[in-house]
Amino acid sequence: MSMTEGARSNAAVEVFEQAASTYDRTGVSFFGPFGAELVRRAGIRPGERVLDVGCGRGAVLFPAADATGPTGRVTGIDLAPAMVRLTAEDARRVGLTHVDVRVDDAQQPNFPPRSFDAILAGLVVFLLPEPQQALRTYARLLRPSGRLAVSTFAAQDPAFVAAMEALAAHLPEDQPRPTPAADPFADQRAITATMAEAGLVVTAIREHRVESRFRDVGHWMEWMSSHGGRALLRHIPPERHDAATADADRALESARVPDGGLSLTTAIRITVAVPRAGAAAFAR
Numbered sequence: 001m002s003m004t005e006g007a008r009s010n011a012a013v014e015v016f017e018q019a020a021s022t023y024d025r026t027g028v029s030f031f032g033p034f035g036a037e038l039v040r041r042a043g044i045r046p047g048e049r050v051l052d053v054g055c056g057r058g059a060v061l062f063p064a065a066d067a068t069g070p071t072g073r074v075t076g077i078d079l080a081p082a083m084v085r086l087t088a089e090d091a092r093r094v095g096l097t098h099v100d101v102r103v104d105d106a107q108q109p110n111f112p113p114r115s116f117d118a119i120l121a122g123l124v125v126f127l128l129p130e131p132q133q134a135l136r137t138y139a140r141l142l143r144p145s146g147r148l149a150v151s152t153f154a155a156q157d158p159a160f161v162a163a164m165e166a167l168a169a170h171l172p173e174d175q176p177r178p179t180p181a182a183d184p185f186a187d188q189r190a191i192t193a194t195m196a197e198a199g200l201v202v203t204a205i206r207e208h209r210v211e212s213r214f215r216d217v218g219h220w221m222e223w224m225s226s227h228g229g230r231a232l233l234r235h236i237p238p239e240r241h242d243a244a245t246a247d248a249d250r251a252l253e254s255a256r257v258p259d260g261g262l263s264l265t266t267a268i269r270i271t272v273a274v275p276r277a278g279a280a281a282f283a284r
């Protein structure tokens, strides 16, 4: 990993470390239904050994633990220690003894080859410095009959895009604007090529949409601050916060619903892939 890539990765993790206590805990339906659908698409069966990379607060981990049951085992890894601590506490609180959560890098998880029946990566691969290399490692960590299930963003709600632009206009002059980078998960063709380069054969790519409701723009800003959106918000100077919120509110006008709240719909793609060596058996 180069210095720049390392710095980028650490900055992403720092944001999630700060967001951990409220991540997926602001009363908004978003990560939960996406995580449950990822587990459903991966077809996790009782008794399986599962790795959840970038587990956050367990939106994927807990449905996976339900699916394996106590005869299986689910390991969650995350590079943000607060995510790991809080998720491990949640697992203990509900008495899950077949779940463990630890600090480890999703770029290169530290496990012996062929350790897992399934590897799950919910909304995380695009945050990694070198996603292709990570996918290659996942292919090695899977048993020949194993599968990888990855979720990535598809279309964003136009109102969301407009609100992000409204917020970005309040960044200090010297703060770099969010710029679209080459995206190895941009569409189905790119995803299939990215997986192929990593030694994985795609068996399905499906879109899944979730509607999220917010009481008002204040609730939306609270939610934004509880996940990756914090990377943008934290650079808006405090004295500009009210004006930025008012501009975001205007930009979200098309998302307004009759009760005065806001409704945004997000689409993700769920890709399921198998190691090339196991693909022939899968096709039979």
Ligand SMILES: C[S@@+](CC[C@H](N)C(=O)[O-])C[C@H]1O[C@@H](n2cnc3c(N)ncnc32)[C@H](O)[C@@H]1O
Residues within 6 Å of the ligand: 009, 012, 013, 016, 017, 024, 031, 035, 053, 054, 055, 056, 057, 058, 059, 060, 077, 078, 079, 080, 083, 104, 105, 106, 107, 121, 122, 123, 124, 127, 128, 227, 228
């Ligand atoms: C958008 S969240 C997704 C969390 C969870 N999978 C979900 O669906 O709610 C991304 C998570 O990946 C973690 N993360 C980012 N880079 C990572 C890395 N290199 N290794 C492990 N975890 C990482 C962040 O700390 C954060 O918890």
